Amino acid sequence: MESQISPLRQLYFDLNKKLDDEDHKQLKILVGDKIDKRQCQKLECPSDLFKALEEGGFIARDNLKLLKELFHAIQKPALVDVVVEYEAQNCQWSMRILKAQVGQPGKEFKLLGDYVFHKEKLVVCNRGHNIAQVLDEGYSCEKEFGPFSGQFAKPFKPRSVAVSSDNLYFFLDNENFQIVICDNNGKIVKIITLPRDVDPFCVVLVKRFVLVTDIRGHRVLKYTQDGEYIAEVGGRGHGQKEFITPYFVAVNSKDVIMVTDYGNRCVKCFDIECNYLYEYSHLGGELYSVCSIAVDGNDNVYIGDDVNCKVVKLSSDGKWICNLFEGELGSPFYLAVTAAGDRIVSMGTPKTKLRVFTK
The missing domain is CATH 1.10.10 (Arc Repressor Mutant, subunit A)
Incomplete structure (x- = not known):
């Protein structure tokens, strides 16, 4: 016994x-x-x-x-363990690991999706539990969205999230081929239905438009926030307006749309009308693989290199500034940064832990 x-x-x-x-x-x-x-x-x-x-x-x-x-x-654990402190870019940084959501005992992160900072709070897609969460600056769970049980054909699986300036939350639910739009109280206010032949991966907002990457069709789709299809850019290939697996998108203050072209190892940039502008690639050997991307309030660009396990930081005009956290990241498949650039969140595999870097 x-x-x-x-x-x-x-x-x-x-x-x-x-x-x-x-x-x-x-x-x-x-x-x-x-x-x-x-x-x-x-x-x-x-x-x-x-x-x-x-x-x-x-x-x-x-x-x-x-x-x-x-x-x-x-x-109700803080679940934020300081792992290491070191210097990068002449600043002292600490790396911490978030292993589970705070506020509900026993509910650890399980198959995480994308995440973004909104007003200094981290919005996380917790796909394994069919919810999304807002973590405050102390990483406590402030609110949850979902699971919306029984409302859709399949369980709600938020893969990506974007938040508008008027506090509307856009959750990309790839299992149900839709974008679920919620107000600040978690109420569904609208649903944008996506084509059934896409593999939607990332959602971002620019002006009053919604952009969605389709990694199956190697393209970026553009909608109004009311769900009306407007245009698309892409198709499989190596040209200026072609991609091979465009995972993520970021938008700077000038509404420049930056798309990570994973297969072509570069970031391609477009204006709001989807006209090609320029691209970032190689950067003198500093950038090998292009996976995740984020932009801070000064339009500095942060690119996750998931092969060399580092974040490459560029100035607003595309000049290399430094490499961050080389060897400390795992594989930075997802990436988020605060407007001040003083907190950077990265995640690789397994998709159950977030690395938070704070200076």
Whole structure:
């Protein structure tokens, strides 16, 4: 027969790797030999356990308070672990890992999609749980969108997200070939239906238009925010207006549309009418693979090189500035940056953890 572990002892095991030396020492003193295993085994609810310990005189009130705080940290963890601190671009950066959403115990990130910063908050597509989440600046879960159970033919699977200046959230639900538009309260206000022959990957907004990349058709589709099809650019090939697997799009303050052309290893730039302007490629050997892309408030461009596992930073006029986080990224398949450029989020595979770089 499998032996049972008391809830308090289990709490100790759960906390063991999350404590600093001082907390570890205090917890050992508190737990010590003060556990009545037979009694603890009968108390499945943590609040009952703490109450019984208090009433039984096992621990003082101050110690009980500490244990409750520690248990709360397990139930609603920050789940932001500082991994390394180092210098890049003459600035001190810290790299942290977000392993799960905050606010719902046990619901870890599972098959993440794209994410963006909106007003300093990170909006994350948590595809594995059929929801999207807004994380505040402390990475706590502020609100959720979805799962919209029973409203669509298939479960809601947000692959990409864009947010308008008037706080409308555009979720690309590729499983249902649609863009689900929600207000700030999570209510669906409109649905844009996409063709059934596409493989939609990324959604972005420019002016009052919606752009969607189609990695099957190697093109970018353009719609109004009311869902009216306007135009497209692309087709498989190597020409100025052709792509091979255009994964992501970013738009700067001048409404320049930048498309990552993965197969051609470059970023192709267009105006709002989808006319070709110029492209970024190679950059003197600094850029090999082009996957993800983001733009900060000064129109600096950040490109994820998923082969060399780094982010290449360019100025607004396309000049190489520096390489960031080389060797610390894994594969930066997804990328987001704040307007100030002081927080950069990257994710590779497996798609269950976010790396957050803060300076």
